[in-house]
Amino acid sequence: MPLAAPAGPGYIVAQNAGEGRNGFYVFLIPGGDGQLYIAAGKAADCTGDTGQYIFGTTPIPLFDWTRVTFRYDGATNLLELRVNGALDVSTLPDPRGLCEQSLAPVSIGADGNGLSPCPCIIDSVRISDIARDLHF
Numbered sequence: 312m313p314l315a316a317p318a319g320p321g322y323i324v325a326q327n328a329g330e331g332r333n334g335f336y337v338f339l340i341p342g343g344d345g346q347l348y349i350a351a352g353k354a355a356d357c358t359g360d361t362g363q364y365i366f367g368t369t370p371i372p373l374f375d376w377t378r379v380t381f382r383y384d385g386a387t388n389l390l391e392l393r394v395n396g397a398l399d400v401s402t403l404p405d406p407r408g409l410c411e412q413s414l415a416p417v418s419i420g421a422d423g424n425g426l427s428p429c430p431c432i433i434d435s436v437r438i439s440d441i442a443r444d445l446h447f
């Protein structure tokens with residue numbers, strides 16, 4: 312539940328990339344229209360891959376519970392983002408190649424360095440090491 316609009320990205324879940332491996336980010340971001348949106352993606356630190364991000368199109372209301380589901384399939388580099396169960400945006404597989412997933416710890420409520428906190432209440436986070444149906 313967003314409590315305020317962040318000045319920049321407010322990270323919900325993050326894992327930094329590094330040492331030739333992918334990381335991932337899910338964050339709340341203010342849009343140019345004054346609305347809040349969810350964005351997500353993978354940050355890469357492998358040859359030829361500069362990362363891949365998707366930016367949601369469904370406004371996220373303040374002071375209201377919103378279910379956000381982000382799927383990053385590391386085998387195909389497919390990114391999908393759903394808001395309250397409805398597909399918001401997805402990408403085609405990234406043609407720049409694959410690299411292994413980061414070994415960095417996962418941060419909840421801020422980026423991997425403890426910065427850019429999300430001004431929100433996070434009820435639950437589920438992370439899986441296999442690709443799941445988005446309705447799990």
